[in-house]
Amino acid sequence: MRVAIVLSILRKELKETLRDRRTLLMMIGLPVLVYPLLMVGLSRLQESQTEASEARASSIAIWGTAPASLAAHLGEARHLQTQPWAASSDAVRAAIDNGSAQPAEPIVEATDARRGTPPPSLRDTLREADNPVLAAARRALTSREVDAVLVIWPGFGTQLDARGLATVSIYFDSVREDSRLARERAVAALRTYREAVLDARERVLQLPDGFTTAVDLRQRDVAEASRRAAYALGALLPFLIVSLSLFGGFYAAVDLTAGEKERGTMQTLLCAPVRSLEIVAGKFLAVWVVATVAAVVNIGSLAATMARILPAGATAVPPSTFVLTAVMLLPITLTVAALFVAIAAFAKDFKDGQNFLTPVYMFLALPAGITMLPSVELDAWTAFVPMINIALLVKSLLAGEARGELMFLVLASSGLYAMLALLLAARVFDREQVLLGGKESARALLGLERRHGGVPSPSIAIVVFAVAIVLGFYVSLSLQDRGIITILLATQYGLFLLPTMATLLLLGFNVRETLRLRMPNVIGTVCAVAVGATAWMAVSGLTVRLMPPPESLTKAMERFIQLGDTPQPLWVVWLVLAVTPAICEESLFRGFVLSGFRTLGRWPAILGSAVLFGVAHASIYRLLPTLLLGIILAYVAWQTRSLVASIIIHALNNGIVATLAQRPDLARLVGIDQSSPTPSAAAIAIAGAVTLGALFTLSRLPPPVDDL
Amino acid sequence: MPTPSSTPALDARLLVKRFPGVNAVDEVSIHVHPGEVVGLLGPNGAGKTTTLRMLAGILTPDAGSVSVAGVAMHEDPLAAKRRLGFLTGDTQLYQRLSPREVLRYFGELYSLDRGVLEARIARLVDELEMSSFADRPCATLSSGQKQRANIARAFLHAPDVLILDEPTTALDVISGQFIVEAIRRERTAGRAVLFSTHIMGEAEYLCDRIYLMHSGRIVDEGPLDDLLARSGQANLTDAFLYHVRVSAVRA
Numbered sequence: 001m002r003v004a005i006v007l008s009i010l011r012k013e014l015k016e017t018l019r020d021r022r023t024l025l026m027m028i029g030l031p032v033l034v035y036p037l038l039m040v041g042l043s044r045l046q047e048s049q050t051e052a053s054e055a056r057a058s059s060i061a062i063w064g065t066a067p068a069s070l071a072a073h074l075g076e077a078r079h080l081q082t083q084p085w086a087a088s089s090d091a092v093r094a095a096i097d098n099g100s101a102q103p104a105e106p107i108v109e110a111t112d113a114r115r116g117t118p119p120p121s122l123r124d125t126l127r128e129a130d131n132p133v134l135a136a137a138r139r140a141l142t143s144r145e146v147d148a149v150l151v152i153w154p155g156f157g158t159q160l161d162a163r164g165l166a167t168v169s170i171y172f173d174s175v176r177e178d179s180r181l182a183r184e185r186a187v188a189a190l191r192t193y194r195e196a197v198l199d200a201r202e203r204v205l206q207l208p209d210g211f212t213t214a215v216d217l218r219q220r221d222v223a224e225a226s227r228r229a230a231y232a233l234g235a236l237l238p239f240l241i242v243s244l245s246l247f248g249g250f251y252a253a254v255d256l257t258a259g260e261k262e263r264g265t266m267q268t269l270l271c272a273p274v275r276s277l278e279i280v281a282g283k284f285l286a287v288w289v290v291a292t293v294a295a296v297v298n299i300g301s302l303a304a305t306m307a308r309i310l311p312a313g314a315t316a317v318p319p320s321t322f323v324l325t326a327v328m329l330l331p332i333t334l335t336v337a338a339l340f341v342a343i344a345a346f347a348k349d350f351k352d353g354q355n356f357l358t359p360v361y362m363f364l365a366l367p368a369g370i371t372m373l374p375s376v377e378l379d380a381w382t383a384f385v386p387m388i389n390i391a392l393l394v395k396s397l398l399a400g401e402a403r404g405e406l407m408f409l410v411l412a413s414s415g416l417y418a419m420l421a422l423l424l425a426a427r428v429f430d431r432e433q434v435l436l437g438g439k440e441s442a443r444a445l446l447g448l449e450r451r452h453g454g455v456p457s458p459s460i461a462i463v464v465f466a467v468a469i470v471l472g473f474y475v476s477l478s479l480q481d482r483g484i485i486t487i488l489l490a491t492q493y494g495l496f497l498l499p500t501m502a503t504l505l506l507l508g509f510n511v512r513e514t515l516r517l518r519m520p521n522v523i524g525t526v527c528a529v530a531v532g533a534t535a536w537m538a539v540s541g542l543t544v545r546l547m548p549p550p551e552s553l554t555k556a557m558e559r560f561i562q563l564g565d566t567p568q569p570l571w572v573v574w575l576v577l578a579v580t581p582a583i584c585e586e587s588l589f590r591g592f593v594l595s596g597f598r599t600l601g602r603w604p605a606i607l608g609s610a611v612l613f614g615v616a617h618a619s620i621y622r623l624l625p626t627l628l629l630g631i632i633l634a635y636v637a638w639q640t641r642s643l644v645a646s647i648i649i650h651a652l653n654n655g656i657v658a659t660l661a662q663r664p665d666l667a668r669l670v671g672i673d674q675s676s677p678t679p680s681a682a683a684i685a686i687a688g689a690v691t692l693g694a695l696f697t698l699s700r701l702p703p704p705v706d707d708l
Numbered sequence: 709m710p711t712p713s714s715t716p717a718l719d720a721r722l723l724v725k726r727f728p729g730v731n732a733v734d735e736v737s738i739h740v741h742p743g744e745v746v747g748l749l750g751p752n753g754a755g756k757t758t759t760l761r762m763l764a765g766i767l768t769p770d771a772g773s774v775s776v777a778g779v780a781m782h783e784d785p786l787a788a789k790r791r792l793g794f795l796t797g798d799t800q801l802y803q804r805l806s807p808r809e810v811l812r813y814f815g816e817l818y819s820l821d822r823g824v825l826e827a828r829i830a831r832l833v834d835e836l837e838m839s840s841f842a843d844r845p846c847a848t849l850s851s852g853q854k855q856r857a858n859i860a861r862a863f864l865h866a867p868d869v870l871i872l873d874e875p876t877t878a879l880d881v882i883s884g885q886f887i888v889e890a891i892r893r894e895r896t897a898g899r900a901v902l903f904s905t906h907i908m909g910e911a912e913y914l915c916d917r918i919y920l921m922h923s924g925r926i927v928d929e930g931p932l933d934d935l936l937a938r939s940g941q942a943n944l945t946d947a948f949l950y951h952v953r954v955s956a957v958r959a
Contacts, residue, residue: 008816012805019804019845263800268861271764271794272817273786432767 009282023251031298035305058182061086064152077189087140099154104128137171147182148172238391242368248294253340256283258353280429288337295329331414332390338421345428383409386417408620423459453510461596492584500592515591516643524640527694532652534687539628541684549621561661578655582647589613590637590646606634639698717742717900718869723772732758734924740900747911748904750921756904760873764794777868793867797877801846807857808842818865832860852883872903908944927951
């Protein structure tokens, strides 16, 4: 791929895009206008509505006979306008007057107790069976004749005088704003009335203050105004960012692919001395720039609007959070741009392109909407869900609660999805039929035709890796209660070895050649054993000093190495922890992936497979050691052309570490004890020398004759 | 008539392209020598466009080979494409760029040196009388102006071989004449020109040799007089219809 050509294409695409008013509007105009209008407009509307309804007095129908004290109390309450018998029917009035109407028994569901619903006496609203009073109140409220109905049940005055329990009911309509307000006001008035009555009773009976209250319950919201603002923002912002940055790239993607086909310029471009990969790279970068600019403008506009409308000091979100949020956009915009370019390339004209991308847009934007729910938070489960994970990460960043481990998972998985989307885009642009407007089977497009021998391509290697990792992650999460041994065996055999073998066999690749199933020669074997015995010491000695893991991880690893809370017999440990991963992980990483990357050259293949191996361990603290081990394993496999060599190293490496964890007497030999969890400096130096010596020996090996 | 040199500038052998259910192109061999203008004639659906696309390296043939100025398309597609100019009658330009910007863009794609590129653009703008519209957005140009800008784009890198797919379609007589003259100029400059058309008069006037194509196959080939003599017809149209009938009888 020639950078100059890619830049030429990118420059031209951007120039064209910037001259397109539609894209500009979506990219810059919309966000610049939408937020101020939306926020200022909404808050104004809400303010004026609230002001209007609060200024207005609530009209409350009083059904029944209020004792003079209550009537006077209600009459004095602000914004309450009492209307005796308003909107009642003759029958109801007669029933209350003659004492035959009684409060209905509240309905208690059998499930209430199980759900932890408080008893009726402590609930804000109750359900009751249909009765004439309820029906009359419902009529009065839905016809909007009054805002609330206060029923003073027969015997209210008598009960009060006798220091008994006097009952009133408030009927309100929760769907009507003014009815909810009327209810609040009536409740407040009745509360103060009750206080007055209780005070009087305490006085008369000469009871101590607080006798009737008994428990003074105080509540205080500890969230600062700033955090409350961030919370409100956190609910909305991630969704907005995702959907609007999607929107920004939408038109550009359609224009640069389907639009180019429609105008007949795609063919001209294809007959120029340009590789299809260069075309897709230039176009993808152009869409990515547009989507990123759109997203940044969105965030900027939102930040500016927030700063304007929030009172000073309430702009809780520090600028650094906005910067961090903008960084989070990288994986999301990369994925979206690649996906949009790949899919829009199938469309034959602009309209077609819009039709193709709209469902994709909905599919990506709508799930992001669920991140607005307060209960949806970033955790191990959501960290792997494309788009949602980023939205949730932005949400937790805004709330100041983002955790490093989860952030790593989100970025690693998002990077993986972006890579898959890019591969798809590159693949689509390699299909001449698609670019010229013809049809192409999905099977051919996705490269699922059966091969006749050979090794997988880099893209197939990445796809198989991605599928294995994402599935493996979810399977181990869902098996969490089954114990470490089950999880390990299931993921290793089921999700590393099985997909590797299935892909090789179903697509007809050469299994021996891909997995390099052959014995290393004597020197190779000796070197592999030497590296397997020493590399762990050098690598862990180095990385623990560079990046000390947190205690939680060390504890988790200890538990992991013992295969549970109680140590397992050593042969089980070796089988599950050493031999199994050696076979399964080596088949995937040093077999399938390394062979897939082989066409890229020695070092790109070794480093690429090592990066995937590191990422697969799904922890930022284990990234460095596993990356280093991945490089060593891949180098040995490459030099000896034998998977057996790297299996030996992997099994020894895991087995020795697990053995030392169980046998302190052996661990002390290399300087590991209670006081120092890592080997002594001398042990590390010797181990490093042996490892490097073995690797050097391997580098001098004559390239083995390819006998496969 | 210029004498063609011995090695063809464009040499296609036994090209095959199958689409689901059809053999669009079936063992077609075409060669064009430097300084030669060759016509590819056939009705709609004969496989002309598919053939030309394979020759231009836009479509990969299922079988057969293409070489441009001695470079095999399947071995070094970029080098082969650099020696080749391609133009179709329905080619559009980038609507929001001006012809000059389009030419600069393609100059970069062909890795032309900046100074050489600007000089070429200046010459082509002059030769093709484009100065009045060279800096206007392509969306505002007439179809004749667009096609002139397109010719400039195809000739920009001074290719050894020109492949023109119905270049005069949708043009009025005067604009069409512009292209015909441009083709004659290129022949004089020693380029190999292959163009497809269904306007028989154009072919009779321009072509040194003609390939007749029908149902994905070449049914006859040679200078105009030979074609007429073999078919016993007085003009190219009748000669062509004769071949269509013959192949229908054979089928």
